[in-house]
Amino acid sequence: MSNQSQEQQLKKYQLFDKDIEGMFDDITAIACESCNTPFAMLSFIDTNTQWVVSQNGSFPSQIDRKKSFCAHTIENNDLFEIPDTLLDKRTSENEYVLQAPCIRFYTGMPIINSDGITLGSICVLDIKPNVLSKYQKSILRLLAKDILSQLELRKKNLELSKLKELHHLITENNPDLIFAKDSDFKILHANSAFISLYPQEMRDKVIGYTTIEGYNEEEVEAFTAQDRLAFELGQTQTTEKIKFPSGETRTLYTTKTRFEDEAGEAYILGVARDVTEREKLIDKLKKSNADLDEFAYIASHDLKSPLNAIKRLVSWIEEDSKEILIGESLEHFGMIKNRIDRMNSLLKDLLNYSRVGKNDGTPQKLNLKETALNCFELLDLPKDFTIDVEDKELTLP
Structure with missing residues (x-):
């Protein structure tokens, strides 16, 4: 030794x-x-x-x-x-x-x-x-x-x-609300984050109480529903909005887990995470996505009409002047119509992009050659550069 x-x-x-x-x-x-x-x-x-x-x-x-x-x-x-x-x-x-x-x-x-x-x-x-x-x-x-x-x-x-x-x-420095209840729904333990949600004059009425003594039977039933499920199933998870005695309403993501002591007495441990700000952010993102959808729809719809009108007008001019215009002039009319088609394609892509992540289950088809040629037109490449792509159609889920 x-x-x-x-x-x-x-x-x-x-x-x-x-x-x-x-x-x-x-x-x-x-x-x-x-x-x-x-x-x-x-x-x-x-x-x-x-x-x-x-x-x-x-x-x-x-x-x-x-x-x-x-x-x-x-x-x-x-x-x-x-x-x-x-x-x-x-x-x-x-x-x-x-x-x-x-x-x-x-x-x-x-x-x-x-x-x-x-x-x-x-x-x-x-x-x-x-x-x-x-x-x-x-x-x-x-x-x-x-x-x-x-x-x-x-x-x-x-x-x-x-x-x-x-x-x-750990519990006192944890921002989550941590508490334990007995089978009568009385709070036996609660950390400072949990107790701080109550007004100062009510904080000595938290430990040893259900904190719902003043509620009617229907309200009590609703408030303890998740507690009952946790005792029955062993664990529950839920997102709920709760109005605290302080008057503040918060959104909580709560996990309740049943456990037993050495004598076999059942209790539940609750850990509630305040997700109020997260839920607000999600709501903002949903609104932002809805605004983007609306913008994409309006942009693609409102811009397509004048582009189609321009294409028709160019076609009429080309048809009326085909005996007058020769050489490069005719090529320019073809280039104008080409650019209009390209613009229509871009507007369609804009609308599709706004729907990314919102798959409605309908398979989408993509022509490999057409897509490659569209990309080719966007690149400033030498005139003698060529690209050979197989004319295949892909189906995307």
């Missing part, structure tokens, strides 16, 4: 906090009485020091590990005994043997946790040589087990306390 591992384990139990004072005094008193010795001590040991946390006697609260009897105990996995300290070379020169209180007898039991780390020891001491009986040794072993049980319970309580602090930190 490394000293570093031992020190890390001692920190987990927070053995040097003030609240541990007096925690084991009954155990050291029982050790003295059971073993019929004047001294007993419970201590924990790190790299350099033996820390005495409880004792019957007058030993210092800190003892140099080199001078410690218990330093020998923690090197063993079971009870360690020195019947006469003057006759044992490990302790014969110890100052607590040669000077007051002149210890002549020592028996210690190591305290080993579930990870196999020795934390310290429970020991008894006498000013005359001695040997413990089998019964007294069994008592010392039982006391060591009891100490370890209390230490493990302390560690678990410390871990739970940390988890509770973390839970409190």
Whole structure:
């Protein structure tokens, strides 16, 4: 066992906090009485020091590990005994043997946790040589087990306390509304975000209440409908508009989940996210899309009519002047009609673009060659550039 591992384990139990004072005094008193010795001590040991946390006697609260009897105990996995300290070379020169209180007898039991780390020891001491009986040794072993049980319970309580602090930190700094209800729909827990939605004078009427005590039966039924479903189905999700006692109406996306305690009592945990601003934005986007649809329809419809009129007019002029116009002039009339057709195609595309994402289920057809040639006309390419595209029709879902 490394000293570093031992020190890390001692920190987990927070053995040097003030609240541990007096925690084991009954155990050291029982050790003295059971073993019929004047001294007993419970201590924990790190790299350099033996820390005495409880004792019957007058030993210092800190003892140099080199001078410690218990330093020998923690090197063993079971009870360690020195019947006469003057006759044992490990302790014969110890100052607590040669000077007051002149210890002549020592028996210690190591305290080993579930990870196999020795934390310290429970020991008894006498000013005359001695040997413990089998019964007294069994008592010392039982006391060591009891100490370890209390230490493990302390560690678990410390871990739970940390988890509770973390839970409190998370819920109190969470903008979502978090609450828990019992089967009578009474609120047992609610975070600050939830409680802040109530006026100051009503906030002490949230925990332990349903908050709907003043409503009529029909309103209560509507308000608790999702709670009932959560208890029945295990979980519900809904988006709802709720008017709070503050007079403010908010849109909430709420998830309610049933859970049970150790006794099988059912509760629901609710997490409500305020989506009021999101819903407002969605409404704005819907209106914007509707405006775009209207614009695209008007633009394509209103512009098509004059374009068709221009095309007809050009055709008439071309027909009336075909005997007068020759060469490039006739080509120019063809180019005008071509550009008009292209403009009509662009208007059609504008209308189709405005409908992107609004598929009505009708398959759309696309001619690959026609589309490629339309794109070709938009590019400023050399006259000798040619493009060869297969005349295929694609059907788009």
